[in-house]
Amino acid sequence: MRTWAIANRVIKELLRDKRTLALMFLAPIFILILLNFVFSASQATDVTVGTVAVPQALQQNLEQSKHVTVKKYTSKAAAQKGLKQNRLDAIVQHKTANYSLTYANTDASKTTAVKMAFKNALATNTMSQLKSKLMATTASLAKLRQQLPNAPIPQQSAAKVAAPKITNHYVYGDSDTGFFDKILPILMGFFVFFFVFLISGMALLKERTSGTLNRLLATPVKRSEIVFGYMLSYGILAIFQTILIVLVTIWLLKIKVVGSLINVVVINLLLALVALAFGILVSTFANSEFQMMQFIPVLVIPQIFFSGIIPLDTMADWVKKIAAVIPLKYSGDATTQIITRGVSITSLGLDIGVLFLFLIGLTILNIVGLRRYRKV
Amino acid sequence: MAAAIINLTHLVKKFGTQTILKDINFTVVPGQIVGLIGPSGAGKSTIIKLTLGMEKADNGTATVFGQTMPQRQLLAKIGYMAQTDALYETLSGQENLVFFAKMKGLSKSEIVHEITYVAKVVGLTADLNKRVSGYSGGMKRRLSLAIALLGQPQLIVLDEPTVGIDPALRRQVWRELNKLRDAGRSILITTHVMDEAELADQVALLLDGEVIAFDTPAKLKQQYQVATIEDVFLKAEGVQL
Numbered sequence: 284m285r286t287w288a289i290a291n292r293v294i295k296e297l298l299r300d301k302r303t304l305a306l307m308f309l310a311p312i313f314i315l316i317l318l319n320f321v322f323s324a325s326q327a328t329d330v331t332v333g334t335v336a337v338p339q340a341l342q343q344n345l346e347q348s349k350h351v352t353v354k355k356y357t358s359k360a361a362a363q364k365g366l367k368q369n370r371l372d373a374i375v376q377h378k379t380a381n382y383s384l385t386y387a388n389t390d391a392s393k394t395t396a397v398k399m400a401f402k403n404a405l406a407t408n409t410m411s412q413l414k415s416k417l418m419a420t421t422a423s424l425a426k427l428r429q430q431l432p433n434a435p436i437p438q439q440s441a442a443k444v445a446a447p448k449i450t451n452h453y454v455y456g457d458s459d460t461g462f463f464d465k466i467l468p469i470l471m472g473f474f475v476f477f478f479v480f481l482i483s484g485m486a487l488l489k490e491r492t493s494g495t496l497n498r499l500l501a502t503p504v505k506r507s508e509i510v511f512g513y514m515l516s517y518g519i520l521a522i523f524q525t526i527l528i529v530l531v532t533i534w535l536l537k538i539k540v541v542g543s544l545i546n547v548v549v550i551n552l553l554l555a556l557v558a559l560a561f562g563i564l565v566s567t568f569a570n571s572e573f574q575m576m577q578f579i580p581v582l583v584i585p586q587i588f589f590s591g592i593i594p595l596d597t598m599a600d601w602v603k604k605i606a607a608v609i610p611l612k613y614s615g616d617a618t619t620q621i622i623t624r625g626v627s628i629t630s631l632g633l634d635i636g637v638l639f640l641f642l643i644g645l646t647i648l649n650i651v652g653l654r655r656y657r658k659v
Numbered sequence: 660m661a662a663a664i665i666n667l668t669h670l671v672k673k674f675g676t677q678t679i680l681k682d683i684n685f686t687v688v689p690g691q692i693v694g695l696i697g698p699s700g701a702g703k704s705t706i707i708k709l710t711l712g713m714e715k716a717d718n719g720t721a722t723v724f725g726q727t728m729p730q731r732q733l734l735a736k737i738g739y740m741a742q743t744d745a746l747y748e749t750l751s752g753q754e755n756l757v758f759f760a761k762m763k764g765l766s767k768s769e770i771v772h773e774i775t776y777v778a779k780v781v782g783l784t785a786d787l788n789k790r791v792s793g794y795s796g797g798m799k800r801r802l803s804l805a806i807a808l809l810g811q812p813q814l815i816v817l818d819e820p821t822v823g824i825d826p827a828l829r830r831q832v833w834r835e836l837n838k839l840r841d842a843g844r845s846i847l848i849t850t851h852v853m854d855e856a857e858l859a860d861q862v863a864l865l866l867d868g869e870v871i872a873f874d875t876p877a878k879l880k881q882q883y884q885v886a887t888i889e890d891v892f893l894k895a896e897g898v899q900l
Contacts, residue, residue, distance in 0.1 A: 284761070285762060288761040289762075292747065295749075300749060493745060494741050494744070494745035497713070499762060500713065501711050501737070501739040502759065503735045503764055656713065657729070658712055658715045659730065
């Protein structure tokens with residue numbers, strides 16, 4: 284009964300704090316939409332290449348490459364100038380039988396793009412050279428055959444050789460599926476975690492510094508009732524927050540969700556409760572709002588790195604061990620599986636189990652931790 | 660003499676290496692206002708914390724209603740008002756009262772009745788539906804007192820209740836306290852305002868973690884042969900008058 288009264292009060296306070304509400308509900312949407320713009324903008328990099336004494340055929344091949352603009356220079360010096368003035372990203376120079384490439388290399392992706400484009404152009408060039416040679420050989424072969432009596436008619440001609448057609452099939456999403464789609468399930472969890480952590484931690488901190496916690500503890504309320512009251516209220520809030528974020532990502536950002544939406548909400552709710560328990564625990568080590576903020580770069584931001592946004596399997600073994608204690612990793616893994624592969628929640632036992640362990644452990648710590656303020 | 664409501668015997672409290680309280684002894688009986696007087700840092704708030712069970716004594720016992728503290732259930736019979744106002748600013752006065760009444764475990768029907776009563780006592784009936792953030796300092800203090808009075812507790816513990824309030828309100832608060840005392844309740848009040856000590860029935864003078872005197876204001880003045888409690892203090896501290 285007291286648990287409900289505390290939850291009721293916390294929700295009432297939050298509903299009247301319009302700015303905090305906006306932070307919880309509008310800020311994640313705002314950031315998600317911005318991120319969507321940033322990542323779904325054309326993935327290709329446009330580069331400008333200067334050529335010096337490059338053969339006509341190769342020059343044409345380069346010009347035909349997508350996202351490549353070619354400028355012809357008569358001397359290396361003129362091209363160098365262009366490179367210095369940031370008008371060029373690279374120079375291709377033909378020297379006897381070899382090519383020499385100079386990159387501005389201020390943007391690694393542009394350097395890679397030029398390397399790729401040049402390689403392709405060179406390959407096409409070689410191909411067409413081979414082709415014409417082949418055609419010449421075939422022609423002379425035909426001539427020879429005609430001179431010979433009883434010669435069978437050739438079955439194939441080089442002109443008939445066609446490149447095989449490639450058709451792409453996507454298990455999840457389509458050809459537009461990019462980095463954003465991969466990080467979105469994890470980001471969703473991150474927003475839930477971050478805002479619930481911050482706001483609940485601040486709320487309990489305020490309760491402590493304003494003296495209301497002491498007053499609360501001067502009544503026969505149980506310490507567990509206070510912790511559960513907070514969990515109940517922020518749990519309810521997290522449900523709404525998650526639903527809103529999920530709906531925005533599906534309808535506004537057109538992200539495909541293969542699995543069940545309810546499962547996504549359940550995982551995020553669990554994560555929110557972990558964040559809440561974590562926030563409350565951390566707030567007991569802070570003496571002011573500013574000190575609470577100081578925990579963000581130390582405890583919250585590093586979680587992003589281990590959440591799966593950067594593939595964990597490429598990391599060193601000892602780094603992977605750190606990831607094992609990061610709640611966001613488990614929720615990120617679970618939501619990614621639900622959203623991109625439609626995995627059912629029942630087969631995500633490990634992720635859910637670990638999240639539950641975090642939740643139970645932190646909750647017990649919180650209930651015991653309140654002993655600092657009342658010995659019984 | 661009736662059984663003591665608060666009985667502190669040989670209370671010792673240390674924080675780290677620092678001894679805040681050394682051998683505190685005094686009692687509060689029903690129908691009595693006991694003033695706990697002492698300079699800042701003398702250990703007044705620590706005594707309150709031990710009485711409420713927020714802290715555990717390192718030595719000695721604090722018994723309230725005959726039971727050794729800390730004891731969670733007993734808190735239902737104690738009304739506590741902290742030094743700070745400790746109110747939820749975004750909630751209205753009414754909502755604050757309802758919340759704390761629920762925390763004290765009052766039933767629904769009691770809550771309505773109790774809130775009407777305590778609001779009348781502190782004169783906030785007309786302002787109950789306003790948000791606390793819009794209250795004046797004095798109104799917050801009164802609401803804070805009203806919360807302490809919820810549920811007609813047998814023991815009321817007030818930590819510096821009259822800090823920062825105007826003289827008229829202070830008089831009003833003391834009038835209420837006297838009424839409650841006359842109704843048989845016990846009140847433990849801390850203050851560092853010496854002239855307030857004169858209003859208490861019994862005064863415990865606290866200095867450096869020790870109760871240097873525990874008696875009625877009149878007897879204390881007689882004993883130290885001075886005119887005011889303030890002088891008693893100065894003399895006890897060894898300041899040349």
